[in-house]
Amino acid sequence: MKEKIRIGCGAGFSGDRLDPSLVLVERGGLDYLVLECLAERTIALAQKRKRQDPSLGYDPLLERRIESLLVPLLQNKVRLITNMGAANPLAAAQKIIEIARRKNVKVKVAAVTGDDVLDKIDPQDQAMETGRPLSASGPLLSANAYLGAPGIIEALQQEADLIITGRVADPSLFIAPMIVAFGWSLDDFERLGKGTVLGHLMECAGQITGGYFADPGKKDVPGMAKLGHPFVDVWPEGRGIIGKVDNTGGIINLQTAKEQLLYEVVNPYEYFTPDVIADFSSVQLTDLGGNRVQVAGGKGKQKPDTYKVSVGYQAFHLGEGEITYAGSNAVARATLAGEIVRERLKDAFPELRIDLIGQNSVHDDRLHQANIPYEVRLRVAGKAPSFQQASRIGEEVEALYTNGPGGGGGVRKYVQDVVGIVSTLIPRSKVTHHVTLFTA
Known part of the structure; x- marks a missing residue:
């Protein structure tokens, strides 16, 4: 079991900047890099592209990101976990292999699939937002379940250098390497709850380093044109310290961490993910200075019996x-x-x-x-x-x-x-x- 791991987040959405992830890989001392590039509408649009061309459907920036990152990832022994596979993780993995062969480097890539459930849902199933049948909204284009950590865990255990998924819950991208590195049980909901807190704080990349936080004259953030993205040091008990690479722009403090902790959280006592129902109410944040915030506490309970499915319609x-x-x-x-x-x-x-x-x-x-x-x-x-x-x-x-x-x-x-x-x-x-x- 490792004493500590460091996970960086180089992208918080599909169109995020390319350079912060390279800074993290080259100067961040990472063990893992996560690129979180999927939103609900993003994957539905990817499914449309796949329908038009079966070789497409992965993230539009995948090739540019991998072109710049692949060699530095391998040189620095950083393993990549990303949902840039979108609607077509298999084609995305094959594209990465094509890039690797062109650069004459050896690499093992794992594609995690199974989230596409369009043929497994009933159009008469109830939409959570409206209470009406799914088909009442319009012709269905896509249906992708939010998978959890197990597929990524399996890929890590098979020693994949790059792991590319479709729709996986955002915190699961971060929990999976914690589970593998520290030997956590999938039924250890206390630690999974703590890991979910850390994953949720990290998932939007530049938001926690001041990007979405900034408000001139009220909440000033230095060096935003060169905003650094975050990394988190994680210990086996589930404690973490969030920081950023020295001499990058932005700021990490209690305010940025608190705003991100509450982001998109409706009920802090029950934050549903495929891996655990997390409880954020006991989280303790400590400003350590120097753009470092310690995160402790949080807990969890039994994971849900269902997966949430994002359904796209015309x-x-x-x-x-x-x-x-x-x-x-x-x-x-x-x-x-x-x-x-x-x-x-x-x-x-x-x-x-x-x-x-x-x-x-x-x-x-x-x-x-x-x-x-x-x-x-x-x-x-x-x-x-x-x-x-x-x-x-x-x-x-x-x-x-x-x-x-x-x-x-x-x-x-x-x-x-x-x-x-x-x-x-x-x-x-x-x-x-x-x-x-x-x-x-």
Whole structure:
């Protein structure tokens, strides 16, 4: 059993920066690096990409991240755990092997699958948010269960260098190496509760180092352009100390830790994960100075009998159009333009939304008069069942060039295919994880 391990978090969402993870690998003294890159809508959109091309469906930034990280990971003996597999962990693992062969390095990659349960749920199952059948929301696109730590544990025990998963609960990415390193039992819910606290504090990366915390003049954070991401030193009893690499931007203190501890927590006495129902109420945070916060306490009880499932559905097409009016009487002209579009589309879009945005994005503040915006941007948006109907909004906004008030410019028009998300539960007996190994 190890005396201590260090786990870094190099990404807190799919589009997170690439460089903080490299800093952690090269200068952080890590044992493990976690890249947490999945959200509910992220995986539903990944399933759509996979439908269009079976070789895709993994995180769009996977190749760029692995290109920069692979050799440093191996040189520094840091093992990677990430959910960048999204809707297609097998294809993601194969892509990593392709990169490894091109770089002429040896590596073992494990893909953890089993979270895709679209064929195992009933469209008549109840959505947790609405109480209605899942099918009532719209055509179902995806259904992914939040797996726990066991698949990652199995991959670690098979000595995989890089482990890539689909939908796994965020804290489970961090608990798995703790369980393996310290020999924790999967029924030791006291320690699993403590590990979940640490995983929850770490999972959003730059949020705990001041990124989402910052508020100028109220909560100032230094060096945000070079914000460092966190690591946590963990001891066998479940105690941890969170810190960041020296000479990186950001701050870690009691305020940043408390805000992250409460983030997305509805009931601190019962925080449900696939591994444990954690209790955050007894957590003790101690500021050790030097951007270090000690985390102790927390507990847990028996894991749930079900997995939560994130279900993606085809919601609607969102049509949008924007145009800017600047100069004298800009607000009145933009208001008239919005009224024109509303009149022309009111029968097709009963819930049309019209906003006036901005005051100084075209001309600087020297031309802005008090309480009288010198410029404003009109935005018109509405939902539609089809791409064609949604396109009408942008077309009408563009027509304002010559059919609306004078002085309009900078038109943008676009249509988004919007995916909605609801949740349901599935019995554990219906879900089985699988680990597939690849070597280069």
